[in-house]
Each structure stands twice: as structure tokens, then as C-alpha cells.
Amino acid sequence: MRAPFNPWEMACQQLDLVAGKIDLDPGIHAKLRSCKRALIVSLPVQMDDGSIQVFEGYRVQHNLDRGPAKGGIRYHPDVTLDEVKAMAMWMTWKCAVVNIPYGGAKGGVICDPSDMSLKEVENLTRRLTSEISIIIGPEKDIPAPDVNTNPQVMSWIMDTYSMGVGYSAPGVVTGKPVEMGGSLGRHTATGRGAMLVLHEAMKRFKMEPAETRIAIQGFGKVGSSLAQYLDELGCPIVAVTDISGGLFNQKGIDIPALLEHTRAAPGGLIAGFAGGDFVEDVETANRQLLGLEVEVLAPCALENQITTENAHQVKARMVVEGANGPTTPEADEILQSNGVFVLPDILANAGGVTVSYFEWVQDLQSLFWDEDSIDRELTRIMTRGFHDVMEIAEREQCSMRLAAYMLAVNRVANAVRWRGVFP
Ligand code: NAD
Numbered sequence: 420m421r422a423p424f425n426p427w428e429m430a431c432q433q434l435d436l437v438a439g440k441i442d443l444d445p446g447i448h449a450k451l452r453s454c455k456r457a458l459i460v461s462l463p464v465q466m467d468d469g470s471i472q473v474f475e476g477y478r479v480q481h482n483l484d485r486g487p488a489k490g491g492i493r494y495h496p497d498v499t500l501d502e503v504k505a506m507a508m509w510m511t512w513k514c515a516v517v518n519i520p521y522g523g524a525k526g527g528v529i530c531d532p533s534d535m536s537l538k539e540v541e542n543l544t545r546r547l548t549s550e551i552s553i554i555i556g557p558e559k560d561i562p563a564p565d566v567n568t569n570p571q572v573m574s575w576i577m578d579t580y581s582m583g584v585g586y587s588a589p590g591v592v593t594g595k596p597v598e599m600g601g602s603l604g605r606h607t608a609t610g611r612g613a614m615l616v617l618h619e620a621m622k623r624f625k626m627e628p629a630e631t632r633i634a635i636q637g638f639g640k641v642g643s644s645l646a647q648y649l650d651e652l653g654c655p656i657v658a659v660t661d662i663s664g665g666l667f668n669q670k671g672i673d674i675p676a677l678l679e680h681t682r683a684a685p686g687g688l689i690a691g692f693a694g695g696d697f698v699e700d701v702e703t704a705n706r707q708l709l710g711l712e713v714e715v716l717a718p719c720a721l722e723n724q725i726t727t728e729n730a731h732q733v734k735a736r737m738v739v740e741g742a743n744g745p746t747t748p749e750a751d752e753i754l755q756s757n758g759v760f761v762l763p764d765i766l767a768n769a770g771g772v773t774v775s776y777f778e779w780v781q782d783l784q785s786l787f788w789d790e791d792s793i794d795r796e797l798t799r800i801m802t803r804g805f806h807d808v809m810e811i812a813e814r815e816q817c818s819m820r821l822a823a824y825m826l827a828v829n830r831v832a833n834a835v836r837w838r839g840v841f842p
Pocket of ligand 1: 638641642720742744
């Protein structure tokens with residue numbers, strides 16, 4: 420029987436691989452192989468029927484050597500401490516790849532928000548904020564949205580934290596609504612960033628948008644905005660899946676119409692959209708999607724999606740990882756030996772944290788940028804990130820993932836060396 424997937428082991432395996440390649444000092448390697456802080460909180464929440472339900476939540480800070488910690492908060496029934504630790508470590512590398520001055524963090528609560536009322540989610544969020552407020556703050560650790568959390572959840576975090584300190588502290592979270600210190604462009608930034616690095620790769624390999632067929636797994640914040648930007652670029656999006664099933668249309672899905680449909684549909688789901696063949700069973704739909712004859716496969720849902728069981732079936736020329744950790748290290752080797760060009764998560768989905776960084780800077784300065792400035796700066800940072808990584812991959816004759824890790828781990832290790840070990 421196969422051992423259950425453990426994202427933390429996977430994250431350590433990825434670090435070990437790069438440590439050997441860059442001859443990382445064993446002491447620094449050991450430091451980076453552990454998380455600086457992990458807070459486990461118990462959250463009693465008053466439910467609508469008057470009962471009290473107790474949820475478990477986590478906030479983990481992996482590394483603070485390059486700046487305050489930064490990372491999203493996930494609400495999902497499958498959240499584990501090891502998953503949160505892995506995502507915190509990936510955040511450290513992500514911020515370092517695109518060279519923004521943060522360390523990595525992540526948070527999560529084991530819950531199923533689709534089974535909870537808005538008021539219950541608010542109660543849960545406020546209690547979580549209160550419990551983790553001892554380690555978060557604008558100069559300490561700045562949460563953001565992740566799976567099943569959104570601008571409303573960020574607003575409750577900001578409000579609860581502000582009540583505690585006695586003044587408005589917009590810089591404590593990013594991904595807020597624009598009306599209360601959010602940044603223009605944040606909601607779609609991860610998808611836009613993924614489109615920008617993919618577009619650079621397409622130019623590099625002389626791929627014309629009209630001939631670049633795309634399949635996207637996940638149609639949430641990341642998947643839907645990536646679809647929107649690639650559609651605007653002229654790429655046919657031929658398949659999309661979400662938890663309600665999969666939509667397939669070889670001629671290209673009408674993305675603006677699908678976006679309109681999901682905006683109105685309960686839970687924002689793609690089910691019920693008429694513009695293509697619909698497969699109701701999610702597993703079947705995902706299997707079909709992963710094996711499609713397309714140029715680009717974009718996993719934008721959850722981790723552990725491309726595994727040794729299905730990596731051989733991937734026919735796409737490129738994989739752009741909108742999600743965190745969608746490809747296991749073993750599957751990665753299979754993709755590499757089959758010549759699939761992988762734009763790794765720590766580069767491909769760094770657009771979100773980049774615009775979160777802009778939001779935080781704007782909040783601290785109380786000076787807000789227009790959308791053109793955001794787009795211009797995001798384009799500059801993502802394009803630079805792509806070319807920095809590509810240059811290492813070509814020089815070292817290695818995958819984009821290994822190159823991105825080499826760049827990131829070296830940057831963090833240098834900061835550790837400069838700072839030294841306290842005391
Ligand atoms: P989201 O909750 O907005 O969307 C998740 C989507 O995945 C939904 O459409 C859901 O239906 C779908 N999904 C879930 N399980 C699925 C399955 N088994 N098969 C197909 N689809 C499935 O979350 P999001 O913010 O878009 O995050 C998606 C991924 O991107 C996560 O790995 C997250 O960590 C990563 N990420 C998000 C951001 C961000 O800014 N939101 C930034 C970087 C990375």
C-alpha cells in the first residue's frame with residue numbers, strides 16, 4: 420500500500436535535493452528544514468443552533484530572515500499541521516524567488532465552510548484572529564486569502580485585530596476589499612502572474628496563443644482569473660474542472676460567459692453551464708483533463724494532483740502550477756523525463772504574494788496606487804522572476820523547479836549568513 424501523501428515530507432525532500440546541488444552549509448540546511456514557529460489553536464465557535472463546536476487551527480511561520488512572515492489562511496476539512504508547515508516553507512521560497520522582502524508563513528483551520536452559515540464562518544474567523552493575534556501583525560506576520568477564504572474573511576481579521584490593538588491596522592492582512600485598504604488587482608493577481616510567466620515561456624518557445632490549448636484544474640480565485648487572462652491573450656481554454664465536475668469543449672470554452680455563470684451560481688461552481696460537454700464525476704473529469712491533448716495544463720486547485728499514477732498520461736507540453744504543490748517530486752521526474760516544461764508553483768503563483776506586498780506597502784504609507792501602476796510593477800517582477808530562473812535552468816541544464824529552488828534557497832541562506840546565529 421502506498422504511504423499517505425505528506426506535503427511536509429515533500430517540501431523537505433525538495434529542499435534536500437537543492438541543498439545537495441548548491442552545496443548548502445549543513446547548519447543552514449538544518450535551520451531551513453524546520454519551521455521557526457507553529458501555533459496550534461483550539462477554536463470554540465457558537466453555531467447558529469446555539470451549540471458550540473470546537474475547531475482546530477494553525478499558524479506557522481517558517482522563516483523570518485528576509486523580513487516579516489507572509490502567507491494565506493486556508494479553510495478546508497483536509498487541513499493538517501504538516502500541510503500548513505509545507506505551505507509556509509513554500510511561501511519562504513516564493514517570496515525569495517521574486518525577491519520580495521518577506522519570510523514564509525501559512526495558516527489553516529480544519530472546517531468545511533460550505534457546511535457553515537456566513538455568521539458561523541465570521542465567528543470562526545474572529546476567534547481564530549484573536550487566538551493567533553499574539554504572533555500576527557503588520558510588522559510580524561501578515562495573513563492573506565487561500566482556499567475558501569476571501570476579502571470578507573480578510574475584513575473580519577482586520578476588524579478583529581484592530582479592535583484588539585485599539586486602532587485601525589489595515590496592514591495586518593492583505594486581500595482586503597479596496598474600500599478598506601485593499602489593493603486594486605489583488606483578487607486576480609495570482610492568475611495574472613501565472614499568465615505572465617506562461618506568456619514569457621510561450622514567447623521563449625515560439626508558441627502562438629491561438630494554437631496554445633489550455634486545460635485548467637480548479638476554477639476558484641486562481642483558476643478563473645488565469646482562464647480570464649489567457650482567454651484575453653487569445654488562448655483557447657478547452658477544459659476546466661472544479662469540485663462540481665468538468666467542462667470540455669475542443670473549440671474553446673466561452674470564458675466570459677462561464678465567469679458570468681459562476682458569479683451567479685451557488686458556491687461559484689461551473690456545473691450547469693451549457694457551453695460544452697459536462698462530466699459530473701470529479702475524479703473522472705480530472706483524469707480526463709490531465710490526459711488531454713493540450714499544449715498547457717494548469718493545476719489550480721490543490722496539492723498532490725499530478726502523481727506517479729497519472730504523470731505518464733500528461734500529454735501537455737507545459738505545466739503551469741497555479742496551485743501550491745500540485746506535483747509530487749516523483750511525478751516531477753516523470754514529467755521531466757517526458758520533456759514536459761514545468762513552471763513551478765513557487766514562481767508561477769507568486770503574483771498573489773507580489774500584489775499582497777504592494778497592498779501592504781500602500782497600507783503602511785496610506786498612499787494608494789492606480790491599476791496601471793500595479794499591473795506594470797507586477798509584470799516587471801514576474802517577468803524578471805521568469806528570466807532569472809530560466810537563466811539558471813539553462814546554465815545548470817536543470818529543470819525550472821530546481822533552478823527556482825536554487826535561486827530562492829541561496830537568497831535565504833545568504834540572509835541567514837549575514838544575520839548570523841543568535842546569541
Ligand atoms: P479557491 O478556493 O478560490 O478555489 C479552489 C478551486 O479548486 C475551486 O474551484 C474548487 O472547486 C476547485 N477544486 C477543489 N478540489 C478540486 C478537485 N479535486 N478537482 C478539481 N477542482 C477542485 O482557492 P484558490 O485561492 O484559487 O487556491 C487554489 C490553489 O492556488 C491552492 O493550492 C492555493 O494554495 C494556491 N494559491 C492561491 C493563491 C491566491 O492568491 N488565492 C496564491 C498562490 C497560490
